[in-house]
Amino acid sequence: MAETPSSSTRFKEYFTTLLRDAEYDVRPWELVKGMDPVVLAENPYYVIAFQIFDIWSDLIKAAGQIELALSQIIGKQKETAKVWDAYLILVCRTELHEIEEFNQFSNLVYNTHRTRKIVRTGLGDTLTRLNEVVKPFISLTKVRSTAKGRDPLHILRSKMIESGNVEPGEIEKLIAIFKERGDLTNV
Amino acid sequence: MSSPNNNLEPVVFRSLVVERFRGFNDPVEIPLDASAVVVSGANGQGKTSFFDAIQWLLLGHIQRLEELRFRKNEEHIINRYAPIGSKARVQAIIKDASSGNWITVTRTGNYRGSILEAETNEEKLVGQKAEVLMRKALGVSTSDEDTFGQYFLSTALLQQDLVREFLSTYTHAKRYEIISRLLGLSAIDEFNDKLDETKKYIAEQIEKTYTDLQDAKQSVAEAEQDVRESKARIETAPILSETIKELENEANSLGLGFLLERMRNTSDDGEQIVLRDILRYEKQLERLDDLIITMRTHFDERPELDLVTTEKIATEIKNELNEEKSKLKDDRATEQECLETLEKVKSRTDDLRQLASLAIPMLTDHCPVCSQTIDTESVRTKLQLLLGEQPELLEARNKYKEAKEATAQRAKRISQLEEKHRDAAADTEQAKLWEKRTSHLLDDLRGISHTLETLNFPQPFPQSDALIDWLPIVQNWASGTLAKLNTFEQLVQSVIAAQSAPEESDRLNRLEAKLNLLISQYNEKRGVVDGLEQVLGKRKNLVELARKKATEVVREALDELDPVWQDLFSRLAPHPTFDRLSFSHELYHKRGASIPLAIDQQAQLEISPSIGFSSAQANVAALCYFLALAFASSEADFGFVLLDDPLQAMDDVNVLGFADLCRFLRKEKQLIIATHEGRLSNLLVRKLISRDKPINTIRLEFTSWNRSGPYIKVERTGSRPEISVLASLAVTT
Numbered sequence: 001m002a003e004t005p006s007s008s009t010r011f012k013e014y015f016t017t018l019l020r021d022a023e024y025d026v027r028p029w030e031l032v033k034g035m036d037p038v039v040l041a042e043n044p045y046y047v048i049a050f051q052i053f054d055i056w057s058d059l060i061k062a063a064g065q066i067e068l069a070l071s072q073i074i075g076k077q078k079e080t081a082k083v084w085d086a087y088l089i090l091v092c093r094t095e096l097h098e099i100e101e102f103n104q105f106s107n108l109v110y111n112t113h114r115t116r117k118i119v120r121t122g123l124g125d126t127l128t129r130l131n132e133v134v135k136p137f138i139s140l141t142k143v144r145s146t147a148k149g150r151d152p153l154h155i156l157r158s159k160m161i162e163s164g165n166v167e168p169g170e171i172e173k174l175i176a177i178f179k180e181r182g183d184l185t186n187v
Numbered sequence: 188m189s190s191p192n193n194n195l196e197p198v199v200f201r202s203l204v205v206e207r208f209r210g211f212n213d214p215v216e217i218p219l220d221a222s223a224v225v226v227s228g229a230n231g232q233g234k235t236s237f238f239d240a241i242q243w244l245l246l247g248h249i250q251r252l253e254e255l256r257f258r259k260n261e262e263h264i265i266n267r268y269a270p271i272g273s274k275a276r277v278q279a280i281i282k283d284a285s286s287g288n289w290i291t292v293t294r295t296g297n298y299r300g301s302i303l304e305a306e307t308n309e310e311k312l313v314g315q316k317a318e319v320l321m322r323k324a325l326g327v328s329t330s331d332e333d334t335f336g337q338y339f340l341s342t343a344l345l346q347q348d349l350v351r352e353f354l355s356t357y358t359h360a361k362r363y364e365i366i367s368r369l370l371g372l373s374a375i376d377e378f379n380d381k382l383d384e385t386k387k388y389i390a391e392q393i394e395k396t397y398t399d400l401q402d403a404k405q406s407v408a409e410a411e412q413d414v415r416e417s418k419a420r421i422e423t424a425p426i427l428s429e430t431i432k433e434l435e436n437e438a439n440s441l442g443l444g445f446l447l448e449r450m451r452n453t454s455d456d457g458e459q460i461v462l463r464d465i466l467r468y469e470k471q472l473e474r475l476d477d478l479i480i481t482m483r484t485h486f487d488e489r490p491e492l493d494l495v496t497t498e499k500i501a502t503e504i505k506n507e508l509n510e511e512k513s514k515l516k517d518d519r520a521t522e523q524e525c526l527e528t529l530e531k532v533k534s535r536t537d538d539l540r541q542l543a544s545l546a547i548p549m550l551t552d553h554c555p556v557c558s559q560t561i562d563t564e565s566v567r568t569k570l571q572l573l574l575g576e577q578p579e580l581l582e583a584r585n586k587y588k589e590a591k592e593a594t595a596q597r598a599k600r601i602s603q604l605e606e607k608h609r610d611a612a613a614d615t616e617q618a619k620l621w622e623k624r625t626s627h628l629l630d631d632l633r634g635i636s637h638t639l640e641t642l643n644f645p646q647p648f649p650q651s652d653a654l655i656d657w658l659p660i661v662q663n664w665a666s667g668t669l670a671k672l673n674t675f676e677q678l679v680q681s682v683i684a685a686q687s688a689p690e691e692s693d694r695l696n697r698l699e700a701k702l703n704l705l706i707s708q709y710n711e712k713r714g715v716v717d718g719l720e721q722v723l724g725k726r727k728n729l730v731e732l733a734r735k736k737a738t739e740v741v742r743e744a745l746d747e748l749d750p751v752w753q754d755l756f757s758r759l760a761p762h763p764t765f766d767r768l769s770f771s772h773e774l775y776h777k778r779g780a781s782i783p784l785a786i787d788q789q790a791q792l793e794i795s796p797s798i799g800f801s802s803a804q805a806n807v808a809a810l811c812y813f814l815a816l817a818f819a820s821s822e823a824d825f826g827f828v829l830l831d832d833p834l835q836a837m838d839d840v841n842v843l844g845f846a847d848l849c850r851f852l853r854k855e856k857q858l859i860i861a862t863h864e865g866r867l868s869n870l871l872v873r874k875l876i877s878r879d880k881p882i883n884t885i886r887l888e889f890t891s892w893n894r895s896g897p898y899i900k901v902e903r904t905g906s907r908p909e910i911s912v913l914a915s916l917a918v919t920t
Contacts, residue, residue, distance in 0.1 A: 025913050042913045044878035045850060074912055084873055095789075105763070109840060116843050118760075122789060132757045132766070136844060140818065140851045141754040152372045152740065159736040166732060174729075178378050184385045 007093065007125055011052045012039050014127045015089075015134070019048070022138040031069040035062060046137055047074060050089045056121065059092045060104050063117070066090075071114040086115040089133060095122040153179070196222030196882045199325070199826040199857045201280040201289060203240065208275040210236030211896040212266040218901060221883040223853040223875040226861035227868030228889030233897030234861045237889075238831045241859075242344060244277040244294045245321070246336045247301050251346065262298045268894045275301075283307075284326035284826055292321050326824045338823035341365055342816045345830045359780035363772070366781050366816070367741045375737045382730050389723045396716050403709040410702040417695040420684070427685035434678040441671040445641060450679070458683050465676045468642060472669050475635045479662050482628050485621075486655045494618040501611035508604040515601060518594040525587035532583040543573035625651060642668050742772035745781075752815035759844040761807035762800065764790065768811055783812065803837050810845075818855060827857040834862050842867060846874040877906040 016026045019041040028037040031049060039050040049070045053059040067088055074086050096102055109119050118136070123129045153175050160166045174187050198220055206214035210233040217237070226234050239249050243264065252263050264275045278293040291306045305317035305324075312320055322335050367373055438447035446464065450457040492500075547570050550563050629651065636644045645664050649657045749769060756768040767786040771793075785796040785808060794800075796808035810833055817828050834842055849871065852858050858875075862868050868886070875884045886902040 025911070027913060029916065040913060040916075042911060044909055047912050073916060076915070084870075102763075110838070112839050112843060116840070135754055135757040136847050140855060141750045152375045153378055155740050156375050156378070156733065156736055159739060160732055163732060163736065166729060171729075174382070175378065178381055184381055185388055 008036070008052045008054070011091070011123070011127060011130065012050065014130055015039055015041075015050045018130060018134050019137070022134075024048075024137075031073075032062070032065045035065070038066060041137075046085045046087060048087045048089060048137060051091075052123075053090070053092045055094050056092050056096055056101050056104075059090055059119075060101075060108065063088075063090055063108055067114050067117070087137070088115050088117045090117060090119045091123050091130070091133065092119075092121040093123050093125070196853065196880070197826055197855065197857050198222055199282050199284075200241070200859070201282070203237075203244075204276070204278040205237070205240045205896075206276045207266045207269040207273050208236065208240050208243065208264065208277055209266060210892065211240070212268050213895045214276075215896060215899065217887060217899060218885060218903070219857075219859065221885040221903070222857050223849065224857075224859040224885045224887060225868055225871045225875065226859065226887045226889065227865060228863065228897075230863050232889035232892045233899075234863070234889050235831065236897070237887075238344065238346070238829055238861065240277045241279070241829060242339070243275075243301070244279055244292065244303075245325070245339060247294065247296075247303070247318075247332075248336075250336065250340055260298070264296065264298050264301075266896070281321070281324060282826070283324040284824075285323070290320070290324050292317070326826055337365060339825070342813070342823045343825040343827060343829060345810070345813050345828070345833055359782050362783075363741070363781040366745065366770075372737075372741055372744060375740060379730065379733050379737055382726070382733055386723065386726045386730050389719055389726055393716060393719045393723060396712060396719060400709070400712045400716055403705065403712050407702065407705045407709050410698065410705050414695065414698045414702055417691055417698055421688060421691050421695060423684075424688040424691065425681045425685045427682070427688075430678065430681040430685045434675075434682055437674060437678055441675055442643065443671060443675050446675060458679050458686075461679055462676060465672050465679075468639065468672055469669065471635055471638050472665050472672075475632075475639070475661070475665050478628065478631055478635065479658050479665075482632070482654070482658060485624060485628060488621070490614065490618050490621055492614060492618065494615065494622055497611060497615040497618050501608060501615055504604060504608045504611055508601065508608060511597060511601050511604060515594065515597040518590070518597050522587070522590040522594050525583070525590040529580075529583040529587045532577075532580045536577040536580045539573045539577075543570040546570055547574075629654070639668075738772060741781075745770050745772055748815055748819045751819045752811045755811040755814050755848065756808070758848050759807045759811065759841055761804040761841055765792075765794065765796075765799070768796070768808055783808070803841065806833075806835065806837065807841055814852070818852075825856070827859065828852065830858070830860040832861055832863060834864070834867055842870070846870055849875060872902075872904070876904050878909050879906070881906045 012028070016039055019026050019039075022043075024041040024043045024046075026039060026041045029040045029049075030037045031040075036051070041048045041050070047070070049066060051062070051066060053062070070086055070088060090108075096105060105119060105121070109117055111117075118133060120129065120133050157171050157175055160171050161168045170187065174184055177184055177187060200219040202219055203217045204214060205211040205217070226237060228234050239252075242249055249263070265273065266275070269275075274295050274297055276293065276295045278291065280289050280291050282288070283290055288308060293304045293306075294301050295304075296302060302314060303317040303321065305312045305320045307320075318332070327335055327338055364373075364376065367376055435447065438444050446461050449464070450461045453460050490497075547567060550567055550570070551561065552563055553560055633648065636648065643664075645657075645660050752768050757766070760766065762785065764787045765785040767788050769784045769786055771782040771784050773780050773782070783796055784793045785799065786793050796805050800808060814828070816823075817825070834845060837845065849858060849860065853875065860871065862871065868888075872884060872886050877884065882905075884904050886904070888900040888902065889897050890900050891898045
């Protein structure tokens, strides 16, 4: 019987998929000796290290070490601009509760000395929360209003007829007269 | 013109030339042929003039300055140091979104107005045609100048204050209007507004027709009343022969036969003439009644003494007064005489007293002249007598005193008589007035008695002394006569009513015909009002339904855009708990309303970002809305975004997030972004330099400004590939 992957593994796999889909080079890497490997993702612009923790205390304990290790391996590349594009994504499955934890959260996020850190908590088992987390590293969502190219009055007409509270002939006639800039009073 | 740029990056503006415009004086050509242009420089070096130049070129005005101008004729377009009479000029080479060809557009003008020229490979257009060509080239569907301006300011140019205004100070309805336009749904609102107008028009028609209906109802009610009254008259009309007989009998018994004769002897309208006579008699009798009351009051106020007596008394007093006045003259002469005597006696006795007072000390026993012995005691006694009061003086003084008192007594008496005479004169005047008034009243009474003679006014007319006793007789006669006249009048009215019965029947027929016509007109109008009310009811429902459904259409269109601002908001993540940005789209007071919302998904709480967020967080929210509309609007698909200092008040984390976001924005639209902070401009340039595709990033550094305009340092950076960190790790392992 195949072993069920742990939640951490599933999050890492999901992260890997998201970044690979966005054409990143992705691989696991033991950034800090003795610690669970992080997932490293890279494209010409970004180097991202991803790690997940069950509880906040583990995250805050490991954050400094991971950040240091990440900045060190990028620092080995002389004259690289990527030192400005190293990101650490740290997520925690549980919520913050104590004031001290919120203070730690702010201190961690707003310390951009070495890397920019994206920290999210309370993910539980919801993998899709990662969709929001990785947004800064993937292309913009492309949406165009479906109204484009469609006659808005046609959409309105359909909705009014669907409601069943109007005679189709009447609304069609009104719209037709309106389009011809006619007088709607006597319809 | 051929395209100088490959198709790897979006470029709308290839270059911009600015001359004599706001902060620019000498002509400056600014290269913009890159998908990312970072404009940097301290405040006051000309960055905003650069953005103003693009705005003026495209719109012909600068929106944010329109409201700030103190005077309408204030020059705010031409550079302050430009030669007098010169004009501002802004020229750009822009890409036609549909053909991909380059067009040169040039605007020239000042605060009063401007003119646009557009030059393509084939033609050169000027004025309105050039404006239309330019808007079309920029990929915007509207041809309306105002709408184009609104699109530009809502989706292409972000000036922090203006975007915040959109978020915080616009009304929800105004925001709804702009958003629905940007989504290409304005036709729905226009249609709904027209429908609403028709609803109001129908309501006005009902109001107007209803007023007519009320008038018609009133006319029917009046006609019904006329018919009722006519019927009553016919029903109660007496029989003519009987009423005439009764009139004849009563006329004789009332002693009014002469009136009956007059009625008979007048060929036409005898009854009416007699009624007028009766009315005239009645008025005279009323006058007589009033006169009797006045006379009684007048006789009650009769003076105590009659005129003859008062005149006699006054004459007597006058005579006595004259006599006394004559005596007073004599008294005054006597008084004067006594006074003069007194003066003389006093003078003489004073001289003797003086001599005596001198002689007494000089008195000797012998005369110093003849030496004769003097009886000094006797002489001294005589001299001393002379020093005291002299009897002659006392007598003169008493006489004068008596004369003076007599004069005063006389004067007093005269004063008393004068007062008495005044009173007597007043009594005489009062008696005269009373007599005169009596005479007038008697004249009136005679006049009335003359007009009422035919009614047997009581005779003979008495003397004035007996008048007061005669008045009750007249009064009794008057009330009796009035009663007789009333009775006779009623009988004449009965005769008239009996005579007019056939005429009343005809009148009733006419009134009933009129009533039927009015009822028919009323029913017709009622039908019109009922019909209109039915139409209005239906139209109200239709308008309500159309508004509701329009809101649904706009909401659905906005929901489609939800992922876009959600995407942008996630990248910048300005708030630790409110992690979602949205728009509530509702029907509020029968109008669409768009309300910006920030949502804490976990706590399921909603707030308005302009109220609940800090200034920096609200700026980020405003930026997200702006960019979402810029990137997803179906109507305003400008190929560029101008961001004038969007990083104000943002913290480091927001700035880093925004810089990362710009990397993706430039792939979609030409990005021209300004910041006054050198550190941030360096960060932006570093982030925006391409590391894969061979595309340029331009940095325009506004280093200084003088009267000639800004000095702009242009730095163009090509692609700079990076070494892969992961590859090097693999090598290491």
